[in-house]
Amino acid sequence: MAVVVVTDSAASLPAGPVAELGIEVVPLHVLVDDRALREGVDTCEIDYTSATVSTSAASPGELREVYERALERSGGDGVVAVHISRQLSATWEAGRQAIHDLGASEHVHLVDSLSAGLGTGLPVLAAARRAAAGAPLDGVYDTAVTAANRGRAFIVVNRTEQLRRGGRLSTAAAFFGTELVTKPILRIADGRLELHEKARTRSKAFAKLVAAAVDAAGADGAAIAVQHLAAPEAAATLAGQLENLVPGLREVISAEFGPTLAVHLGPGAVGVVVVPGGCG
Template identity: 70%
Template structure:
């Protein structure tokens, strides 16, 4: 068999790639009042502006079950589990507890993606492609960790209410105490969500988002991921401008933010993930 890759539902990977590469997905939880929704499993319409909506990580028991099944499917070759940043979610810590409970520290390797959304999905994809090529557990783990370490993520947020309520922004005090911010651009720095700059209009913010991503990609090969929440037109604009500015980019992945991230980013959010150097 081969090494099996596990990730969480925040990864946002297209279903065809998940199926093709045999990636296992563990759902995050969205809490709507007294109802718990498993992202990607349960259907329920969500009002992202409601203050009764929140999120939670999978339990150690849920992750233990996922890792155990993946390890069995690998026929002993091992598991690499790539999860969203431990600075943003308790998922990685739940995973670590699950591995301890299993006594499987050598056969189940955890990777902190230092991000969320496609910033988790692309390292998981790098690992899965390495596994599909027959790489060892150490090499698959290294592929995920390398992709996570070199990625850059920028996010344009349309409204700030969810950021204020969710408390995930590390510079929140200064951000919300400052002058009115119409369209903030955020970035992930070592797994923390930080304010990059403040822009007055959405059109200018989209231009800034594209410029930040283009600068991060550099002049060499790169992989790009674009995500959005109910902002398909803006995402298409970003993709078109990036293709024009970065002709060396051969692969662009697109996805919508799932509910677990949408609760914190809000409708209209657009994110860009850049992996300079490509998969190598």
């Protein structure tokens, strides 16, 4: 058999590689009024500007069920679970509890991706590709951790209301206490969402986003992911610019932000993830 890689729906991975690599995905939840919707499973129109919409992590029980299934699929070779940053969601902690309840710490290894969206998804791909190549549990785990540590994520949001309500921005007091910043450029550093730079216009924000991504990519090749919410043209333009500017580009993945991230980022958000050295 082979090691099985598990992640959560906030990783935003396209269905193709998930199916091809046998990745198990645990749904996170979007809370709309009195309904808890499973991301990627339940369908519903969501107003991402509404103050009544929120999110919640996967529960230990939900994670335990998927870990058990993945462990059985692996034929005993083991499971590597790569989840959204523990600074941004309770999912990682729920995973730790699920592994404890299973008594499976030797067979299920947990990884904090230190990121979200495809910042989680790219380390998941790196690990799953290594698993598909026949690597043992420790090798797959090390691949995920290395990709997570190398990864850099930058995001431009169109509006700041969702960030203010969600409380996910670690520099919130300093950010919202400054002069009006219409188009902030954010980054995820050590698992925390922080203000990276400020811009007065969307075009200038995108220019800074591209510059930050190119600088993070370095000169030895990188994997790039571009995400957006209701901004496909902007995302396509950014992807094209990065394809021309990043030396030795190894792959480019594009996807929309899933609902659990969209609730906090809002329509018009565009993000870029860079993993120097690629994802295997």
